[in-house]
Each structure stands twice: as structure tokens, then as C-alpha cells.
Amino acid sequence: MQPQTRHFPLRNRIISGLSRAVIVVEAAARSGSLITAREAAEQGREVLAVQGHPFDARAAGCNMLLRDGATLVRHAGDAA
Numbered sequence: 001m002q003p004q005t006r007h008f009p010l011r012n013r014i015i016s017g018l019s020r021a022v023i024v025v026e027a028a029a030r031s032g033s034l035i036t037a038r039e040a041a042e043q044g045r046e047v048l049a050v051q052g053h054p055f056d057a058r059a060a061g062c063n064m065l066l067r068d069g070a071t072l073v074r075h076a077g078d079a080a
Contacts, residue, residue: 012036021046023073027061034061037070048073 012035016022022040024047027033037047049070052059066072073079 008032009035009039013039016040016045017043019045021048021079023048023050023079024062024065024070025050026052026058027065028057029060029064031061034065037065046071048079
């Protein structure tokens with residue numbers, strides 16, 4: 001089966017379900033990464049995010065996740 005954009009949310013729902021936690025490093029305000037993070041939270045998985053500069057559009061999604069309760073990750077030891 002060829003990869004298709006419409007399959008992204010379903011595929012990542014499965015991936016987040018197989019994971020103990022999801023770490024979001026970079027995400028725009030409307031991104032597939034946020035769909036995956038939402039699915040993980042709904043499945044009871046831990047959601048972690050790396051903070052970005054407040055004026056960088058590529059960090060808006062991570063900053064929103066942190067605002068909404070995701071765990072801050074500053075270095076690899078934080079994710080353990």
C-alpha cells in the first residue's frame with residue numbers, strides 16, 4: 001500500500017499505542033505531531049515536549065503541549 005496523507009493519523013495512533021511515551025521535539029500549531037500527542041494522551045501514554053522559542057512557529061505546538069500539561073524535556077536524562 002502506498003503511503004497517503006490520510007493514513008497518517010491512523011498509523012500514528014497505532015505507533016503511540018505501542019509506545020510508553022511520546023516526545024515532541026518540533027511541532028507547528030497545526031501539525032501531525034500534535035495529532036500523535038493527543039492520541040497518546042487519550043491512550044494514557046506520557047506526553048513530553050521540548051520547549052522552543054516563543055516566536056518560532058515551528059515551536060508553537062511544543063509550547064502549547066507544555067502549557068497544557070506535557071512534561072518538559074531539556075536533555076535525554078529527563079525522558080528516562
